[in-house]
Amino acid sequence: MKDDNLNLIQGTLDILVLTALAGGPRHGYAVARWIRETTDDALQVDEGALYTALHRLEKRKWLGSDWGLSENNRRAKYYSITVTGRKHLDASSRSWSRYAEAVFKVLGAPGGEVTS
């Protein structure tokens, strides 16, 4: 089971977080839950790492934050993507797609099959 989990590199986590927030402001729990549900729990990422990414991106001004009330009326910190963050998301998702395409091409090429 564990071996199937993807090893996440930092940049990937950033993109995931930015994508999670692309649709609108969310608090940290909602981001975690969104990632869990969207990936069917395939990415077993520490939620602590997720929060680290949120705070780091906020410091980098890719995210902004505000305090507000949650759905069940509790004080929660809402993150939202900034213009800079969105620009960065666009740029990196483009390069990600290119990278993934290239990897798929390699994997699909003759003689590229790996046997273990």
Add this chain to the structure above:
Amino acid sequence: MKAFPGLRQFFRLGAFRADPKEDLDAELDFHFGETQREFLESGMSPAEAREEALRRFGDLSSYRRKLAAIDRKQATRTRRKERFSNLRQDLGYALRGMRRNPGFTLGVVLTLALGIGANATMFGVVDRILLTPPAHVEAPDEVVRLQVHRMSPFTGQPGIMAYQTFSDYRDFLEAGSFEAVAAFGDQDVILGRGEEAERIRAQYSTASIFPLLGVRPALGRFFDEEEAEPGAPGVVVLGHGLWQRRYGGSRDVLGKVLAIGDGTFTVIGVTPPRFNGVDLAPVDLFLPVHAFTVFLGDDRWVENRGFYWLQAIGRLGPHSSPVAAAEEVTALHLNGRRELIDGGRYSEDARIVLGSVKAALGPDAPDEVRVSRWLVGVTVIVLLIACANVANLLLARGARRQRELGIRVAMGISRRRLVGQLLLESILLAGLGGAVGLALGYGGGHLMRSTFLPQVAWFGSPISTRVLLFTLVLAGSTGLLAGIAPALKGSHGRIVQSLRDGGRGGTTRRSRSQTFLLLTQAALSVILLAGAGLFVRSLARAHSLDLGIEPEGLVVAELELDGEWEPEAVLDLSRRAAERLETLPGVQGASFASGIPFRGMMAFDVWAQGMDSLPVARGLGPFFTTVSPDHLETLGIELRAGRMFTAPEAATGARVTLVTENMAQGTWGGEAALGQCLLIQDREGPCWEVVGIVENSNLTRLTGETPWQHYLPLGAPALELGAGPRALFIRTRGDASSLLAPVRRELQSLDSRIRFAYVRLQQDLVDPELRSWKLGATMFSLFGILALVVASVGLYSVLAFNVTRRVRELGVRSAVGASRGHLVGMVLREATGVLGLGVLLGLILATSAASNLGPLLFETSPRDPMVLASVSLLLLLVGLVASAIPAWTASRVDPMTALRTE
């Protein structure tokens, strides 16, 4: 969803700043709360839910640390940014304010510039002479001067003597407390021959001085112990300045043989730049101490315990205490002089004291240096006055801006920021003042160097890095000092009240701080003006002093001769020279004599026949001068009684003498001196008859009693006493300085054995005597007037401001029948009250500080009532003039207009 997003952000900027740590806790609490709830809903037990939530999060404490670190960094960055943007805002605000009020800005900047400029100037001077140890001296704190504390053999006064004999120095060599001891003495010598010859300053020193100081040559090497021995072949080390100037800084100079005085010396090295030994005056070259024999012509100085010409320095050993070291050398000193002490010719109380290596702190520091030390205090006072004045202007402006400041407080600006803003304004003003002050300091530094302290070797620009730094710090602290009170006051809570009553402050009385500042200014001005008055009076008295001679238009020429000369030959040469010089156009007469006024005088032992001994003169002397015919005429010394020398007496010499009035009075009680007998050198010897009495002449120095003098005709009898001619004197018509070059040319061409003719104006020999009073008079006056102007501007602005502020009150008074005179009186009373008190305070301070100034003045009491009275009067007068305009304004207040401003 969330309510009022951004609202908190808005508040955060203004009122309070949230703690990032609390925020983090709240965020994580929320996260765990939600996650557990989710798991509970999916059917887990509370314990399981909690565990799962924690598992999913990872290592909680490590993540928490990481998150806190990120947040802290972010918070710092935000704060810094905020502060920076505030500063930029405040700066813009301050600059706009300055531009809006150019008159105010100009006044403040100029006031501060003068204060800061004066301080920059004096700091440059003090830094060189007091703060910086001599250049190239390693560990200067260990180097001390060995000075003798005893009765001076020259003045008979107790005091510290810098100079010692060579034998004394040799005694010091035994002292174990010192790692090394060295001695040096300065002497002007002639370098080169013929046209190329010039007079330069040589320092004769023991070889130990270079390793003792730790200086390293820029080129070649220094002389060693062997080369400094008597009889060693002559070697010389060139000073860097002379090397550059005369030899173009060429390395080929090593090995060159130079003619110096009567000897020849081989160049073996060059000192590093700015090296002058340990004194302030520039030194052109360094010679081994025994080369002094070549200069003097004999080596009696080596053993003679009466030949004071060397200064001794030592480097204390690592474990020796200064007190023990002083005791040790004192014992050695007394031991070496045991014979003299036993013979009653030296005081057993003599002690050696250890002086600072810094020459300006020593006993023989010139008066100009002492005056400079006072001037430092003066410039500080000037700056304080400037500060007080600027503070006052700022206070007045702050009061005028009460309404504006009130509005800003009402808008929610924090008190801290407001104070910062107001301080920024004053610092900005001080910064501008500092920039202008730096320019003033540059000019002032040049003036001080060239005019008042020319005997000090100066290097580099008057604005050195240290001066620059000092000025910067000074400007900053001046801004703070002047701005702090107004800023605190301006940000005060009373502002809100001032808004309430419309910013008129109709009933507010003049603030206590303003009165205090005015008082301070007045008092400090009195002190400075009193100082100025005392120095001006000293200078005036010194100027009007009847020297007995007329230095103006008098040229003095000294001849340096090659080879051995019989006294008769020198006399003959002098006669020929005087005859030749009298043919020059513009020359009225020429003469020669054995002494040069203000260049040192000689004294014989003399007795009056029929008396046991000559009464002790209150001044010095009696000094004698042997003179050629017409010499007294050339100098401008007049006959009082009896007769001058007759032509035959003057031509061939005779045992006759002229004495000065004070000598005649002191010895024989006046004209009874005529016909009396003076015994010279030999108590049993022939009689020198007093044939005339001439006016007193002050030929040594201006301070103190006028010494007794007597004159002998130059001829065989005078030569027997060993007092041949030493210099020629030329009385000129018109501009004497234009004759310097012709006189020198004429003398150099007279005889091939004349190595160098040193031609100077007598006035140039007198002027240095006046320099310290000139310095004091000029600078004190300058600063005193400055202080007066600044203080009166301050008084004017405060009074004017108060009148404007009290317009309503004055209007009411006028409406209920107060006369114009009454209103004018009100303002003037206010002014005189402050001024009177300030003057009183200043007088008290000035008189209590005065006693220290005494020794620097000339025939002027430091509590001279005339000076103090006129200074007080001047200040009161100027103060009243300054308050005249506000008083006039007050009398013009129209009750109707005043009340309508409601």
